[in-house]
Amino acid sequence: MIILLSLYTLIIGGFLSYVIGARYGSKAGYVSAGTIFIVYILLNQMYLASGGNYIESLTWANVPGLITLNLLFRIDGIAYAFISIILIVTLFSAIYSVGYMDHAENVKVYFLAYMLYTAAMIGAVASYNLLQFFFFWEAMLIPSYFMIAEWGYGDRRRVAFKYFLYTQLGSILLIVAIGILGLYTLNRYGSISFDVNILYTFIGELPLNIQRLLLILMLFGFGVKMAIVPLHGWLPEAHAEAPTPISVILSGVMIEIGLYGLIRYTLPFTYSIWSSEGSITLLLILALITLFYGGLMALVQKDVKRLLAYSSISQMGYMFLGLAAANVISLEGSIMHVYSHGLLKALLFMVAGVLIHVIGIRNLDQLGGLASRMPITAVTAVVGAMGIAGLPGIAAFISEFLIFGGVYNISLTNKILFTVIAVLGTAISAAYMTIFIRKIFFGRLPENIGEIHEVPTSMLAPMVALAILAILIGIYPTPILNPILSGLSEYFNLFGGV
């Protein structure tokens, strides 16, 4: 019952923040952060105590001959990596919100929505029942939609609605795919079921055309959330116009849940199609297009947050590249990249938020020379930027290295070409990240920026903490790599991949 308890704790923490927020305004963020911290400790301990495979199950609906649904949760190594990065990012983003949202209206509702959003993400990753996963998946959408529409910038209502439409259209394709799997259980076991352990009995038995259909449906369904080009239309606007703590979560962890969906629910069922030469080439090309498109678009952006948003698309390209290659090394790299990209992108969005909060300018051309005024922010920003650029010693280096190794590991004639092109992509990352740092922190300080100082500690502390974590993981990645590896070895045994 620990996962269910954690979800309840998060929701109750949300209502607690609401009550506190009504009296003390944005200080309620500390309550939210405290709740998330407790849940983090709880889930972490539970995962370690269970030896890497924790399951809980409750009967949800059971009508013999029609439907058998269990409320199933499972945390294995893969889910653990996702859950810990979700909780770390939301924890620091909640603390960051205390300073960032201090003048916003209706902060109490903001923190309630924030906690519901967190709970939905944890629920989605921990679910081991496809329909239940879908419910949490949908539940992620509603609070994030509201937070963009209410506390965002610019044309926020339209942007939020666009985000909603894109994601919802993806969801429809997903539910069709889920229905197809459900009908298979009806035909074999005499009642509809979506428990993943039952669905996994179909691995390798689905006809090829059904596999192809499932692959297409789920690739589109999850691909919208992952912002794979050409399904990325919603992302640059939504991530740029969302309130910064929400951009942090959107870019840092939420879009990666699409990747989780593909890992858990698509690859096992469609492995024989996926690993055929034609599909794997197509998927690799799709990933490379996403990688280069995002990177090149980021190069020419003037808006700080739009640059970071396009950079997220590019980084999703890396993760998708690792998944497309579909072997242990590349997938390990992908999931590790979720973790390191989560830390680094959260950090960079927080830096962008500092600019918006303190100076109110988002245009790169109107900024400059801030390193002298905000030394701590500048140092953390450099850590984040160099991390994304792939500098050794910071988290993302290891994950990108693993992804490239994995791509080289597939049995394809053109694998060297793919690996070389992918490695070239890091040059673009380095280029736009250098532009980002140079234009904001170095050069001449514009005259219209008057007296500015460092932001309050509540905003600075999360950034420093994330920077330190990124460096620690960069030097000593074992605590994350080991669970992922143990999860993956079991995962690949399911369908006989390598």
Place this chain on the structure above:
Amino acid sequence: MIFINPIYDILIFSGLIPIITALLGLLLGRRYEKYLGLIGFIGYVTILFYLFQPDVWSIDLSIPLSPFIGSSRLSITSFTKFFIIVFALLALPAYLESIDYMEEDRNLTSYYTLIGTMMFGLIGLTFSDDLFTFFVFWEAMAISSYVLVGFRYHLDEPVEAAVKYLVISGVGSLLLLLGISYTYGLVGVLTLDEVLSFLATVNPGNVIYPILLISSLFLIGFGVKAAYFPLWTWLPDAHPAAPSPISALLSGIVIKAGILGLAKFALPFFLELSNIYYPIYLVITISTLLIANMMALLQDDIKRLLAFSSIVNIGFILIGFSIAVKGSVDIGLASAFSHILTHALGKGAAFLAVGGILYVTHTRSIKKLEGLGRVYPGLSMVLMLALFSLGGLPPLPGFWSKWLLILSAVDAGEWLLAFLGVFNSVLAILYYLWLFQRLFLSQPSEDIKRDVDIPPFLGSALLIITIFLIAFGLFPNLIYEPAFRAAKYLSNLLSGAF
């Protein structure tokens, strides 16, 4: 605790409700007669509790009505229980809301007596095991509903709508009676089991024309009440014109009486000529879904919108019914019955919420209701919850039944129906989202009075129906189990005969 036997107990009890209402109304006088609604409320709470006693719940009984009236039979089965639950669940909040909603009307004694009679007719329908008894209760229900639509006889709109309803529905009843008399001519008795055994033994080639005639008469006679294409013309006038609690009852359960009749008495005839009636129902279903949905989107009057949405949902129920006509009685009826239950809850909640909105704003125009959510958040939330359930957003009840309908369509190989189901749900959800934006995100219009308190009975009616919506959404067993048992009962009956 069983008094005489469950059939007589429930029938007598629900028959006593209008009688006691009428007698008490004479005693109470003008000032207190509005509280007569409580009698019906308490009565149906009692019936629900009585029904859920273990010894009543498990009983399966069929008795002759009386030694005098030919072959009349009454029976209590899982089919009966399912429909009593649906009818009683919606009667509770409708009675409660009437107390506040109708307080300024006159002749409330007759109002409550008429509701009581209509409910008595509906309850009687569920017990009837032969066409004669069925028709008697059918008319009791129909006639009181004509009067209830035109209850505010000093206004033009209700009277016009009531006359239209009376004429069209009267013709429908007449055709139904004609069908019943032909059945009598063909079979010699009217009880269901005799009809079934006749159909089982007879050589279809010999009686093809009588059966064709009878089933066509049933298709029209029941179809007028169920309001599917092209027999729906009375509904968009009658349902908006009635007082809101009556609209809730009409849209929520009275039109379902048509489906009840179709499933119990007409389905055997349709199955006999499945190859003729399946295409007919396919056309009816598709036209109902598409045309009514287009019409719904064009309305500015919110009650008219809901009335058209009722027709759309009849179309959804017909997806399941068409599949039953095709031959998969089991899963087809199970999905149709689930949708009967969830649509009753969703549409009931929607009309009751609109009743509350009418109470505070006195307008039905969506244009004038913009921004309502900012002034009356509770009322608008109930409306949106109901609409989202009707659209099929998880985890509300509507999702579970639409989902099953679409699955059963795919299971029967009817991809067109499945696609139409998905398409119409998506259309509805998009439309409801747009409505949501208008209600919640626009600035409140001048027409909305800001200082009206929600009266207690109206508020508690909305609270009750909201609790139902959430409970049935979170625990799908509450929907699936009774619906599946009812469908199973009918399919067993039919498979015994064929």
